[in-house]
Amino acid sequence: MPELDSAILSRLLTSLTLGFHIIFATLGVGVPLLISGAEWIGIRRKDDHYRLLARRWTRGFVVTVAVGVVTGTCIGLQLSLLWPSFMEVAGQVIGLPLFLETFAFFFEAIFLGIYLYTWDRFKNPYFHWLISVPVVIGSTLSAFFISTVNAFMNAPKGFKLENGKIIEIQPLIAMFNPATPTKATHVISSAYLTSAFVLAAITAFMILKKGNNEYYKKALHFTMVSGFVFAISTAIIGDFSGKYLAEYQPEKLAAAEWHFETEEGADLIVGGILDENGEVKYALRMPNFLSILAHGNPNAEVIGLEEFPAEETAPLFIHYLFDLMVGIGMFLVALSAQYLWSYKRKKGNPYSKYLLMLIVASGPLAMLAIEFGWIFSEVGRQPWILWHVMETTDGATTSEHVGSMFLLFFGLYVVLGWICTAVLLKMFRGNPAETEFEEMDQR
Amino acid sequence: MEIQLIGITVLWIFLYGYLIVASIDFGAGFFAYYGKITKQDHIINSIISRYLSPVWEVTNVFFVFFFVGLVGFFPSTAYYYGTALLVPGSIALVLLAIRGSFYAFGNYGVKESNVYTFLYGATGLLIPASLSTALTISEGGFISEEEGTVVFLVKELFTSFYSWSVVFLAIVSVLYISAMFLCFYADKAKDWPALEIVRKFALFWSPPTILASFLVFLALRAHNLEHFNNMLDYSYMFILSFICFNIAVWLVYRNKRYGTAFIFVMLQFFFAFFGYGVSHLPYILYPYITLETGFTNETMGIALVIAFIAGLFLLIPSLILLMRMFLFDANYVQGNREK
Ligand code: HDD
Ligand code: HEM
Ligand code: HEM
Numbered sequence: 001m002p003e004l005d006s007a008i009l010s011r012l013l014t015s016l017t018l019g020f021h022i023i024f025a026t027l028g029v030g031v032p033l034l035i036s037g038a039e040w041i042g043i044r045r046k047d048d049h050y051r052l053l054a055r056r057w058t059r060g061f062v063v064t065v066a067v068g069v070v071t072g073t074c075i076g077l078q079l080s081l082l083w084p085s086f087m088e089v090a091g092q093v094i095g096l097p098l099f100l101e102t103f104a105f106f107f108e109a110i111f112l113g114i115y116l117y118t119w120d121r122f123k124n125p126y127f128h129w130l131i132s133v134p135v136v137i138g139s140t141l142s143a144f145f146i147s148t149v150n151a152f153m154n155a156p157k158g159f160k161l162e163n164g165k166i167i168e169i170q171p172l173i174a175m176f177n178p179a180t181p182t183k184a185t186h187v188i189s190s191a192y193l194t195s196a197f198v199l200a201a202i203t204a205f206m207i208l209k210k211g212n213n214e215y216y217k218k219a220l221h222f223t224m225v226s227g228f229v230f231a232i233s234t235a236i237i238g239d240f241s242g243k244y245l246a247e248y249q250p251e252k253l254a255a256a257e258w259h260f261e262t263e264e265g266a267d268l269i270v271g272g273i274l275d276e277n278g279e280v281k282y283a284l285r286m287p288n289f290l291s292i293l294a295h296g297n298p299n300a301e302v303i304g305l306e307e308f309p310a311e312e313t314a315p316l317f318i319h320y321l322f323d324l325m326v327g328i329g330m331f332l333v334a335l336s337a338q339y340l341w342s343y344k345r346k347k348g349n350p351y352s353k354y355l356l357m358l359i360v361a362s363g364p365l366a367m368l369a370i371e372f373g374w375i376f377s378e379v380g381r382q383p384w385i386l387w388h389v390m391e392t393t394d395g396a397t398t399s400e401h402v403g404s405m406f407l408l409f410f411g412l413y414v415v416l417g418w419i420c421t422a423v424l425l426k427m428f429r430g431n432p433a434e435t436e437f438e439e440m441d442q443r
Numbered sequence: 444m445e446i447q448l449i450g451i452t453v454l455w456i457f458l459y460g461y462l463i464v465a466s467i468d469f470g471a472g473f474f475a476y477y478g479k480i481t482k483q484d485h486i487i488n489s490i491i492s493r494y495l496s497p498v499w500e501v502t503n504v505f506f507v508f509f510f511v512g513l514v515g516f517f518p519s520t521a522y523y524y525g526t527a528l529l530v531p532g533s534i535a536l537v538l539l540a541i542r543g544s545f546y547a548f549g550n551y552g553v554k555e556s557n558v559y560t561f562l563y564g565a566t567g568l569l570i571p572a573s574l575s576t577a578l579t580i581s582e583g584g585f586i587s588e589e590e591g592t593v594v595f596l597v598k599e600l601f602t603s604f605y606s607w608s609v610v611f612l613a614i615v616s617v618l619y620i621s622a623m624f625l626c627f628y629a630d631k632a633k634d635w636p637a638l639e640i641v642r643k644f645a646l647f648w649s650p651p652t653i654l655a656s657f658l659v660f661l662a663l664r665a666h667n668l669e670h671f672n673n674m675l676d677y678s679y680m681f682i683l684s685f686i687c688f689n690i691a692v693w694l695v696y697r698n699k700r701y702g703t704a705f706i707f708v709m710l711q712f713f714f715a716f717f718g719y720g721v722s723h724l725p726y727i728l729y730p731y732i733t734l735e736t737g738f739t740n741e742t743m744g745i746a747l748v749i750a751f752i753a754g755l756f757l758l759i760p761s762l763i764l765l766m767r768m769f770l771f772d773a774n775y776v777q778g779n780r781e782k
Pocket of ligand 1: 154179182183184187234235237239241242245325326327328329332366367369370371372373374375376377380
């Protein structure tokens with residue numbers, strides 16, 4: 001058991017806040033896209049069901065956004081409070097995207113405010129839909145900018161270090177570092193994916209409970225089709241992320257894959273345990289698949305952990321996190337494909353109980369994949385806070401009070417999570433969709 | 444102008460923006476609670492919520508913008524403030540988090556709840572008090588650097604007359620700004636009963652605001668004479684501020700032109716805030732960080748300024764749109780539009 005010094009506690013508190021923020025942030029990035037899509041279809045086809053869908057999603061979304069905003073403010077300030085030395089150094093190189101991110105928030109917040117209160121204000125319904133576009137752009141851009149910061153931590157570029165001083169800074173090169181393309185796209189795509197499955201899960205749950213009607217059927221179809229598209233794109237980009245790792249952070253990939261010796265035609269190890277001699281047992285070995293993941297060539301050479309000093313490699317448990325993330329990703333592809341197959345086939349039944357139950361499970365699973373993915377990526381970078389530039393322990397605060405602050409924020413998140421859930425449940429139970437579209441039909 | 448000066452000006456403008464919009468929000472929270480316990484809520488709370496609902500998130504972004512920008516332009520502030528302010532900063536964060544989320548829970552989610560309103564009102568006063576200490580600390584004397592680590596002198600802060608006078612000023616000006624704004628909004632809404640009430644609030648809180656400002660002057664003189672003397676060089680700023688205050692209060696007292704009155708409130712704080720700010724220079728955090736020593740490198744500074752100007756082209760039209768929809772659209776303000 002390592003001692004709980006302020007560096008460890010800072011890590012714990014950072015993980016706590018990010019782990020909580022990321023739930024709401026992911027929805028904050030993905031849900032606007034789906035709302036906007038639903039409203040657009042609704043206007044296009046003159047279908048009030050879709051417009052009601054957009055309205056109801058928006059109502060729930062406001063509540064989750066609020067939690068996203070306040071926890072985001074927490075993490076933003078905590079970065080300076082918990083990692084003052086890191087921010088002092090990194091701020092000089094990576095301040096630009098952080099600053100741009102706040103512009104993206106600004107943009108999003110302004111138009112979200114307008115969007116919420118102008119449903120019936122315009123004669124031409126497309127005007128209201130148009131207002132959703134900057135919301136989508138703003139939230140996606142903020143995800144993009146924050147991902148470039150995280151990418152920089154993995155692949156610091158755009159500056160030189162001389163006698164402890166940072167010189168020759170190139171902000172754009174720092175921002176568009178080698179990790180940025182895969183990182184940003186994978187993060188954005190997985191946020192869309194997760195939001196689609198979370199909304200699909202809620203719909204499937206309602207169908208199971210109340211039986212299906214037109215409204216739910218449309219909601220399910222829309223979310224599952226979107227889910228299918230984003231599941232595929234996430235998996236493809238994930239594959240590119242693997243190739244990025246193989247090229248730039250081979251020790252992270254090797255730790256995630258329990259790949260100890262450099263070899264050609266490397267096997268992909270799925271699951272398994274390590275015995276006391278460091279041998280892999282009970283694992284599923286997929287021949288040559290690691291070489292494919294890493295280089296797209298079954299016979300390529302993949303660098304193993306043996307080539308790195310032990311103190312510079314990450315803990316090996318991240319292997320499971322990686323497997324879980326990929327496993328869930330494959331499951332989501334299969335599930336949405338199955339749904340589409342049943343939907344398209346004459347004899348298929350896309351509303352069978354077993355399929356609906358799997359869809360209900362898919363929402364929470366997608367969110368878990370986000371959490372696993374992040375922990376894998378962040379822990380996998382250890383011991384570096386800035387890869388091969390600064391160690392995590394050197395970035396941390398020296399304050400003695402991090403422990404009590406951890407408890408304080410832990411309490412805060414419990415309360416926020418609890419009340420947010422209660423409010424959402426109450427909101428939708430008190431005002432079921434059925435009554436709302438009956439009212440609408442009468443008009 | 445030097446790039447450092449541009450940087451701090453940008454940040455100061457945003458902090459000023461936050462000061463105004465956040466004061467409206469914080470004060471409104473308090474008045475909403477006060478209205479509730481004095482059973483006037485049916486009169487004033489609808490105009491309060493009609494204003495706040497669409498904009499509260501924007502208010503929060505002002506704050507985020509300021510501290511992210513500060514770390515961007517002056518990374519060493521992250522080091523000093525970050526190390527020193529872990530505990531007070533965390534407490535302020537928790538308050539902000541409770542406030543923001545409970546506003547949304549109460550307003551968009553379930554119907555009224557007494558607990559939410561209370562928390563919303565109480566945090567409305569506690570947050571300005573705790574945030575204002577960051578400015579207090581920048582005067583020096585509350586942080587010391589010992590053996591390579593930065594220590595926050597809590598006892599000094601709690602026993603300092605200066606620090607309490609700033610807290611007092613923060614709280615009363617929040618109530619003053621907010622009440623003045625609500626006068627404008629109620630007038631625009633042609634909601635006379637509400638106007639009657641908020642007008643009383645505005646007049647009630649104006650003398651304490653001026654009193655508190657004088658107190659801060661006196662206290663600063665004792666605390667940081669150098670800064671006080673600098674301020675005397677810019678005394679015209681403070682005199683202008685005082686004139687604006689008188690015009691604003693006079694207009695409200697005479698029951699006319701509430702919109703103009705609020706512009707004078709904004710000018711009053713503009714002159715005071717910039718007078719304070721410019722005399723504070725070159726120090727960002729006395730005596731550790733100055734414009735020169737704390738500044739990020741030239742390249743990043745230029746990049747940030749370019750980003751800022753480009754961003755303004757996006758922001759200003761959007762903000763104008765927002766204001767036209769919810770501040771200057773008489774139909775919305777009067778509540779004639781449905782959500
Ligand atoms: C619903 C979420 C989700 C799903 C289904 C997947 N991922 Fe993922 N993955 C993420 C959510 C995520 C993430 C949370 O967005 C991460 C964490 C850090 C990052 O950049 O993205 C991530 C990181 C991440 C990384 C590490 C990148 C780095 O550390 O720089 C790799 C190699 C992959 N993913 C690969 C995959 C593969 C091959 C998948 C196959 C299906 C996959 N991911 C599905
Ligand atoms: C993939 C990771 C992340 C995503 C997708 C994300 C996205 C979001 C979203 C959508 C919001 C709500 C903003 C709004 O509606 O105004 C938000 C808030 C925020 N996030 Fe995150 N975030 C992520 C991680 C982080 C990290 C690591 C930080 C810290 C640097 C951060 C800082 C913030 C801040 C400061 C806010 C509050 C902004 C406001 O007041 O509007 N986020 N984030
Ligand atoms: C964008 C979403 C992000 C998420 C969800 C995320 C998630 C996490 C998690 C789970 C940890 C804990 C790892 C551990 O304990 O070993 C962590 C650590 C950390 N993250 Fe990230 N991270 C994100 C982005 C960022 C960004 C953009 C920054 C900095 C600007 C950042 C800075 C840190 C720091 C300083 C730590 C502590 C050191 C460490 O343990 O790696 N993270 N993050």
